[in-house]
Amino acid sequence: MPSIDPIERTLSRQGHRLTGPRRAVVDTMRLLGNHFTAEEVQQALPAVGRATIFRTMKLMRELEMICQVVLDDGTIVYQLVGEDESEHHHHVICSDCGKVAEFTSDGLERLLEDVASMTGFEVGAHRIELYGQCDSCQKK
Amino acid sequence: MPSIDPIERTLSRQGHRLTGPRRAVVDTMRLLGNHFTAEEVQQALPAVGRATIFRTMKLMRELEMICQVVLDDGTIVYQLVGEDESEHHHHVICSDCGKVAEFTSDGLERLLEDVASMTGFEVGAHRIELYGQCDSCQKK
DNA sequence: GTACATGCAAAACTTTTGCAGTATG
């Protein structure tokens, strides 16, 4: 039975099997919300072996379904990558609560062009991380 | 004898002692350049105990003298925080030869405004790293 | 002189791997 779930479909299309543990890990990540640690996923799924959790997360990282971010306190958290848009994006991270928002920007394209002409580099990959306060932490 | 070094001065002013191992760690970080891992620092200083390296790095993290970043491949690297306050700039790094070029851009300000309005975040600090091929590596 | 810092070694974690059994496509 083919799944309607976008993540499960991608896994399947890339030649990976859709097993119970894998579905459970994906569901749990969604349940945990915006960001989560490997440990949180593991604790939420005591029935699934540790190794499987790490293997699944490694696979998802390789397929760019999740990505890592370092919070100000040094904690490393994971986040599901935008599920509907396959577009290239970056993160704004809230220094207070750790909430991560994604953004894309046309301004970014212009920035890259500026840099290319200033430095003579042909810019390929880039990583941009912005830190600030999210709307709810601003109100506190 | 008071030190002229900005990092050493800050350590001292915050009530921490200026010991040989601490100076060595700071010097090594500068030597290692833009990015370095805990392991690289450790290997460059076989005379200093592992524990001291980790303790020093933890201290520096708490004092916000270094910060962590996750590279695309998942590696966690550290970088020294703003020592040269003269001008705010960022780096373009050549994926082939490791050459680093600096740039500043007005386009960046516009980008930050775009992001603020898209996400509702109030953007404070930011870190931008671009990867690509420098002019000489493009010719190869 | 007195804390604070260090080095060593052991402990506490975290992540990966080997292998035999299981279940997906």
Next chain:
DNA sequence: CATACTGCAAAAGTTTTGCATGTAC
């Protein structure tokens, strides 16, 4: 029904801690 995936347990790797000794201030 082949083989990718799983769970377990052991291994490998990383960071922290306890304690006696050393040293910056």
